[in-house]
Each structure stands twice: as structure tokens, then as C-alpha cells.
Amino acid sequence: MTKEGERARFQAQVTWEECGRPTEPVYFDLSKESAQLVIPNADAFLVGLILPAFHYGERRIHIEEEVCPQLCENLEVVQYWLRLWHYTAEHPLVSIEAPRRKTPLPNNPDRQAGFFFSGGIDSYATLFANRKAMPSGHSGYIRSGILIYGLEMDDPAAFGYVERYLREVAAELDIECLSVRTNIYLLFRGEDADNGFWFWEYVYGSAALAAVGHLFTGNLSSITIASAEDLPTLPLRGLKMLPPWGNHPLLDGNFGSAELPVRTGTLTLSRFEKTALVSEYGQALQHLRVCNRYKNYSKDRLNCGNCEKCIRTMLALEALGVLQSAEVFPEDALSPEKILRILPRLDHIDDFHYRELFPALEKRGRRDLVKAVNSALGKIASNAKRRQLRRVLFDFDQRYMNGILRRIQSSIKSA
Secondary structure, three states: OEEEOOEEEEEEEEOOOOOOOOOEEEEEEEEHHHHOOOOOOOHHHHHHHHHHHHHOOOOEEEOOOOEOHHHHHHHHHHHHHHHHHHOOOOOOOOEEEOOEOOOOOOOOOOOEEEEEOOOOHHHHHHHHHHHHHOOOOOOOOEEEEEEEEOOOOOOHHHHHHHHHHHHHHHHHOOOEEEEEEEOOOHHHHHHHHHOOOHHHHHHHHHHHHHHHHHHHEOOEEEEEEEOOOOOOOHHHHHHOOOOOOOOOHHHHHHHOOOOOOEEEEOOOOOHHHHHHHHOOOHHHHOOOOOOOOHHHOEOOEOOOOOOHHHHHHHHHHHHHOOHHHOOOOOOOOOOHHHHHHHHHHOOOOOHHHHHOOHHHHHHOOOHHHHHHHHHHHHHHHHHHHHHHHHHHHHHHHHHHOOOHHHHHHHHHHHO
């Protein structure tokens, strides 16, 4: 650990052996207050680095410090699931070469639970479901929210807006904010962006979060990752042959150790049910951040009102009759015209998240919105079929016709 002014840094040097990447430091940078809750341990680095090693074809991860033996077993399970879902059967597993911890890390007898606090629907729903289920004195009652820079955004100014915004509501909700800045994903983020963030979405999401959580082993009784998947819609994803996300409930718990369990929040609630839960809390509605277009963030606005996530959330809030109360979106941001302008341009959306809103929207007399969404979903499906047909024809042309169809198409276009 090193100290830089009012902050503390936990850092490890990473040397790649097989994939040709340069030697580089990996760090977790914390405020002085957050650093006081950290018990230095290597579990955070193990969890944060094993899946990049797995993805890039490394065969071992060697750590000189002790790690939790249960965590090592869990991470082997994670690799098997990911290989089954997203890689070939021959893809090498990463062996963990590190001394196993014989005695547990010290812990705070008064420790309570934590969660990852992003300000989104899933995040707030995790908090409020926990608060309804747990007595305030229970060790599982959430008291700490972890804010992380370096995962979904790489703009320090935008993160500053988010941090100030969420600290305001954290005080009202009796949450201790633990702010962490890390490069554990920034090392790969640029190349992952070129690949449509495939590695983040389908492999690394929960691992990166859990790595940060392990910094606070000993001072947290557990850490909860908000569910992006949910049990009511998992079968629908399966029917559509959609691949599992990297924060699948079969993975999350396996990022936990003997000292720090990792849980998945609100698995039994659909997206709309989570939104309904969040809508019961005025503080959350006035501090809601669902938009990923962080390049457009300002100190006064964190939701653009023009992206898919904003539209989906506004539709749900309108279905619940609370959109006008949520002043976090631009005025008059929801209309049939906007839905028809924006949604059909997307390659894919999980249509079941929209269709579950239809009965409530119909009941509120918003058939205009239902009609617009239905039309948009139809156009997206039609475009997807055309793309699939083009891919089939392209593959056939490349395999069996030596590119004749592609050359004919090019000559027609140039004529």
C-alpha cells in the first residue's frame, strides 16, 4: 500500500507470460476514509485478474501472497461455466499458484453488508429489497455502497458528477459511500470497446465488481451485486437463444470467499417490478441514473432521455404513473415519435422488458406508447432477420462460390 495525499493505493505488478501483453501495474485507489476499512489481501487481485488471464489464454496465475482456498475452488467453477457458454472446449483453464490461507482474515464483529451503488434501477432495487427484508441491526442489512471509477466509464469528470450526485442521496438513505478508483478493467477497455464490450458484458462484469468488494473483506459481512438477469425472464432469454451475461446468477456467488460471501440481488423481481419498488422511494426517483452516455453528463443532468435505457425506464415510470415526479429526465422526453425514431435503429433489445409494461400502460390510457413500441419491436425483428439472411448468404458465398455474389453486388453498386 502507498499513500498519495489524501488517498491510498493498493497495487500489484502484472507480468503476462504467454499472450504478449506488456508488464503493467494494477491498482485500487481509495479515499482516506475508505482505505481505513481495507484489510490488505490478495483476493481482490486474484478475482480481478483471473478472467483476463483466462480470456487471453494464460495458463496460470502466480501470486506470492496468501489467498482464500474456497475462493480458488469457486474460480475454477467460474471458468468451467464460461468455457461452456462462450469459449471452445479446448480453451485452457487458468491454474492458481498461490499459498492458501490457513486462518481467516480478521473481521469487524459489527460489520454489516454492502452493495455496488451505481444509482440505477437494479442497484436501488437491491438496496430497498434488502431494507425490507432485513432488520436494521442484522449483519445482512446493507449499510455500505461502493462507487467505482474505471469500469463503466473512463472519464474522471463524469465520475465526479456521479459521485457528488450519489453522495447526496446516500446521506438520506443512511449509506456509507466507499469510493474506489481502479484500472483493473481500463487495461482492457479500449480493445474491448472495439469488440462491442463483449468481454465486459459476457465474461468480466461481476468479476470486476467482486474484485473491488474483496478490498473490504473483514469490514463487510457480504457484498451484493445487482442482478441484470432475473428469474422471471431467464427462460425468455433462453428461448431467444441469448447468451448468458457475465453477471449471471450462476457465476456471482462463485466470486465469494470464505470471509466475504458474494450475493445476487433481487433475482425474483422482473425489471418492471424492480422499477415499481424503486418508485416507492422519492429520494431514489430524484437521484436516478440509468443512462450510460456518460460523455454527455453534466453537473445538472445524468440522463440524456434519448438512449434505449432512458426510454425503457421512462416507459416503466409512465406505466407506474410517476414519470412526472422523476425530474431526472429532460422535460417532454417521452413520446411515440421519439420511440419510433430511436428504438428501430438498435440491433437488438430484450423485447420482454418492454412487453411486460404493456398492460400497465394500457390501463393508464397510453395506447399510443404501446403502439409505438410494438411497431419499433417489429422493425427491429425484421432488421435482425435481414441481417441473419445476409450472414447466411455471405457464409455460403465465401465457402462454396468463392465470393462471386459479393463481387456481383459490388459491381451493381458501382454501376
